[in-house]
Amino acid sequence: MKNVIEVNNLTKNFGDLKAVNNVSLSIExxxxxxxxxxxxxxxxTMIKMMTGQIKPTEGxxxxxxxxxxxxPTRVRELVGIIPEQENPPSFLTSEEYLHFVGKIRKLDNIxxxxxxxxxxxxxxxxRKVLCKDLSRGTRQKLMFSQAFIHDPRIAFxxxxxxxxxxxxxxxxxxxxxxxxxxxxxxxxxxxxxxIAEEICTRIGVIDKGRLLHDGPIQxxxxxxxxxxxxFLKLIKEEG
Amino acid sequence: MPMILKTxxxxxxxxxxxxxxxxxxxxxxxLIGIGTFVASIFLPYLETIMTTRQMLQLAHYLFVIFxxxxxxxGLFGREVMxxxxxxxxxxxxxxxxxxxxxxxxxxxxxxxxIIYYIILWILPITMGFVFATPFISIxxxxxxxxxxxLIFSFLIGLSIVFxxxxxxxHSSKLLIILxxxxxxxxxxxxxxxxxxxxxxxxSYSLFYQPSLRKLLLSLSLIMIPSIxxxxxxxxxxxxxxxxxxxxxxxLSKKLDFSPHAYYIxxxxxxxKRSEGGLGKIIFSFLFPIALTWVFLYIFLDLIPTISVIMxxxxxxxxxxxxxxxxxxxxxxxxxxxxxxVNVSTVIKSKIISFMLISIVSLIILIFAAxxxxxxxxxxxxxxxxITISLYSLSxxxxxxxxxxxxxxxxxxxxxxxxxxxxxxxxxxxIVSIINPFALLVSPVLLLVSVYVVRQSYKKWNIWQPLxx
Numbered sequence: 290m291k292n293v294i295e296v297n298n299l300t301k302n303f304g305d306l307k308a309v310n311n312v313s314l315s316i317e318x319x320x321x322x323x324x325x326x327x328x329x330x331x332x333x334t335m336i337k338m339m340t341g342q343i344k345p346t347e348g349x350x351x352x353x354x355x356x357x358x359x360x361p362t363r364v365r366e367l368v369g370i371i372p373e374q375e376n377p378p379s380f381l382t383s384e385e386y387l388h389f390v391g392k393i394r395k396l397d398n399i400x401x402x403x404x405x406x407x408x409x410x411x412x413x414x415x416r417k418v419l420c421k422d423l424s425r426g427t428r429q430k431l432m433f434s435q436a437f438i439h440d441p442r443i444a445f446x447x448x449x450x451x452x453x454x455x456x457x458x459x460x461x462x463x464x465x466x467x468x469x470x471x472x473x474x475x476x477x478x479x480x481x482x483x484i485a486e487e488i489c490t491r492i493g494v495i496d497k498g499r500l501l502h503d504g505p506i507q508x509x510x511x512x513x514x515x516x517x518x519x520f521l522k523l524i525k526e527e528g
Numbered sequence: 529m530p531m532i533l534k535t536x537x538x539x540x541x542x543x544x545x546x547x548x549x550x551x552x553x554x555x556x557x558x559l560i561g562i563g564t565f566v567a568s569i570f571l572p573y574l575e576t577i578m579t580t581r582q583m584l585q586l587a588h589y590l591f592v593i594f595x596x597x598x599x600x601x602g603l604f605g606r607e608v609m610x611x612x613x614x615x616x617x618x619x620x621x622x623x624x625x626x627x628x629x630x631x632x633x634x635x636x637x638x639x640x641x642i643i644y645y646i647i648l649w650i651l652p653i654t655m656g657f658v659f660a661t662p663f664i665s666i667x668x669x670x671x672x673x674x675x676x677x678l679i680f681s682f683l684i685g686l687s688i689v690f691x692x693x694x695x696x697x698h699s700s701k702l703l704i705i706l707x708x709x710x711x712x713x714x715x716x717x718x719x720x721x722x723x724x725x726x727x728x729x730x731s732y733s734l735f736y737q738p739s740l741r742k743l744l745l746s747l748s749l750i751m752i753p754s755i756x757x758x759x760x761x762x763x764x765x766x767x768x769x770x771x772x773x774x775x776x777x778x779l780s781k782k783l784d785f786s787p788h789a790y791y792i793x794x795x796x797x798x799x800k801r802s803e804g805g806l807g808k809i810i811f812s813f814l815f816p817i818a819l820t821w822v823f824l825y826i827f828l829d830l831i832p833t834i835s836v837i838m839x840x841x842x843x844x845x846x847x848x849x850x851x852x853x854x855x856x857x858x859x860x861x862x863x864x865x866x867x868x869v870n871v872s873t874v875i876k877s878k879i880i881s882f883m884l885i886s887i888v889s890l891i892i893l894i895f896a897a898x899x900x901x902x903x904x905x906x907x908x909x910x911x912x913x914i915t916i917s918l919y920s921l922s923x924x925x926x927x928x929x930x931x932x933x934x935x936x937x938x939x940x941x942x943x944x945x946x947x948x949x950x951x952x953x954x955x956x957x958i959v960s961i962i963n964p965f966a967l968l969v970s971p972v973l974l975l976v977s978v979y980v981v982r983q984s985y986k987k988w989n990i991w992q993p994l995x996x
Binding site: 337340342343344362363365366370371372376377378379380381382384385388389390392393394416417418419422436 | 770771772773774775776777780790794797798800801802858859862863865866867868869870992
C-alpha cells in the first residue's frame with residue numbers, strides 16, 4: 290500500500306503556545322486513522338495544516354503527492370473535509386448549499402449526488418430549509434454530505450459523529466467502513482474513544498501538540514487493552 | 529451602568545483589540561479627531577463659496593444623514609447584533625441560554641452601539657472642530673455648543689430611521705403612507721407657507737437660537753421615536769417562509785456571464801432572505817442617498833457656481849463603495865476554508881455583485897441629472913461616479929480584504945485608506961467646481977484600481993483568516 294498522507298515535522302506556534310510540536314506521520318491508502326487527544330491538544334490545528342487551511346510554522350505535508358504548502362487549493366480539491374465547527378451559510382437551504390459546493394467543485398450530476406446524500410442520511414424533509422434553521426444534527430449531516438459529495442479518495446473529518454442520533458451514527462460508521470473498503474482513506478479526529486475503538490484501523494494520540502503514540506488498533510486489541518485505559522495512562526504519564 | 533451594557537462594551541472592545549491590538553483600535557478616534565482638526569483649519573478657505581453659517585447648517589444635516597445611515601436597527605431585529613461579527617458568540621445571544629429577555633438584550637445592544645458610534649466617530653469629529661476654533665476665528669463656546677447640537681443631529685437621524693425601519697418591519701404599506709404624508713407636508717410647507725426647510729431641524733435651530741423649548745423639542749425627537757421603536761421592535765423578525773425552492777441553479781444561469789455566477793447568486797439570496805430583506809438596501813443606502821440629494825440640492829442651489837450633479841456624483845461614488853461592506857457581512861471566509869476556494873475568488877465575485885448593485889446608483893444619477901436639468905454634466909458626472917466608486921472599492925479591498933467593517937476600525941488601516949482616497953475626493957471636488965469636463969479623463973484612474981485589486985488578490989490569498 291502506498292502512503293497517501295505524509296506529514297513531516299509539522300509545527301504550529303500561536304505566540305508562545307506550541308499548538309502542534311514537530312509531528313511526523315505517514316498514512317497508507319485504505320487506512321482509517323484516528324487522531325485522539327484531549328480538548329485543545331492540537332487535533333484540529335493538525336487537520337487545518339494538513340489541508341492548507343492554515344500555514345504551519347515549520348514542516349510540511351503531502352496529500353496524494355501534492356505539497357500542501359505549494360498548492361493548498363489543489364489539496365482541498367482532492368480531499369473532503371468536515372470542519373470541527375459546522376457553519377454552512379445561513380441563507381441558503383441545505384439543498385442549495387450542496388448545489389453550491391457541487392458548483393465550486395465543478396461536479397456533474399449535482400442533483401443526483403444531492404439526492405443520494407439526502408436519502409442516505411435521512412434528511413430529505415430538510416432540503417428546502419435554510420441552513421440557519423437546521424438543527425445541529427442536521428447541520429452535521431449536511432457538512433458530512435458536502436465532504437463526500439465529490440467522492441474524494443481521502444477525507445479529513447473532525448468530530449463527525451457528535452450531534453448525530455444513534456441511527457445516523459450507525460449509517461455513518463457503515464459508510465466510513467465501506468469507504469475505506471473501497472480504497473478510500475480517512476483521517477479522523479475525535480476525543481470520543483468508543484467510536485475510535487470501534488471503527489479506526491490505526492490510532493495516533495496527541496497531547497499538548499506532541500504525538501505520543503502511533504500504531505494499529507489491533508496491537509491494543511491483541512494485548513487485550515482497552516483504548517480508554519491506554520489513552521488515560523498515556524496522557525497521565527505525559528502530564 | 530447596567531451589568532449587561534458594561535459587559536457588552538467590554539466585549540466589543542476585546543473583539544476589536546484581539547484582532548489588531550488595543551493601540552490601533554484606541555488610535556482610531558484620535559485619527560478621526562486629528563483629521564477633523566486639519567480639515568477645520570482649512571474651513572476659512574471655503575468661505576469664498578460658502579458662509580460659516582451655511583457650513584454649520586450643512587454639518588448638522590450631514591450628521592442627521594450619518595445617524596440615518598446606521599439607524600436601521602428596527603429592520604434587522606436580532607440580526608443587527610451579529611451582522612458585524614458573524615458567528616462569534618456574543619452576549620447578544622445570551623437570551624437563548626440565560627433568564628434575560630431578548631428585548632432587554634437588544635436595548636443594551638442599542639445603547640452600546642450608540643455609545644460606540646459616539647466615541648469612535650461623533651466625539652472625535654466634534655472635538656477636532658472645537659480644538660481648531662482658536663485658529664479659525666470661531667468662538668470656542670459656540671463650537672462647544674455645536675458639539676452638543678451635532679450629537680443631537682446624529683441621534684435625531686438615528687432615532688428617526690430606527691422608528692421608520694421598525695414601522696417597515698411591521699408593515700411596509702404603513703411606512704409608505706407615512707413617508708408620502710411627510711413628503712406632502714414638506715412640499716406644502718415649502719410651496720405655500722414659504723418656510724425655509726433647512727432651518728427646520730431643531731438641533732440646528734437650538735445651535736443658532738438656544739432655548740429650553742428647542743432643547744426639549746430636540747430631545748423629544750430623539751427619545752420618542754427611539755422609545756416607540758424599542759416598544760414595538762420585532763426582535764424575532766417574522767419570516768415569510770420557512771422553506772425555499774432551490775433558486776441557486778436558476779439564478780446562477782441568469783448570471784452565467786461570470787465564471788463566479790453561483791457566488792453572486794448566493795450574495796443575492798443572502799441579501800434577499802436575511803432579516804429585513806431588500807429593506808437593508810433601502811435604509812442603509814438609498815434612504816441616506818435620497819436625503820443627501822435633497823440637502824445638496826437645497827444648499828448648492830444657493831451657490832450657482834457649483835453644479836449639484838457633479839458634487840452629488842462624488843458623494844454617490846463614495847457611498848456606493850460601501851455596498852461592498854454590506855456584501856461581505858453575510859459570509860466570512862471561514863465558510864470557504866475547507867473548500868477548494870481562494871480568497872481572491874470570493875473577492876472577485878463580490879466585485880461583480882457590487883457592480884450589479886451599483887446599477888441602482890447609476891439609475892439614481894440619471895434621475896438626478898434629468899430632475900435637475902443638468903444633463904449637460906451627465907457624462908463627466910458619470911465618469912466621476914464610476915471612477916470614485918471603483919477606486920474606493922479597490923482601496924477598501926486592498927486594505928481590508930473580506931473584512932471591511934472590522935478592519936476599518938484599525939487606525940493604521942483607516943489612515944492608509946483615507947490617505948489614498950481623501951486626496952482624490954478633494955481633487956475631484958475642486959475640479960468639479962472649476963471645470964467639470966476635465967473629469968472626462970478621470971476613468972484613467974481605473975487602471976490604478978485594476979492594479980490595486982490584482983495586488984489585493986496576491987495579498988489576501990496568502991493571508992491567514994481572522995478568527996475570534
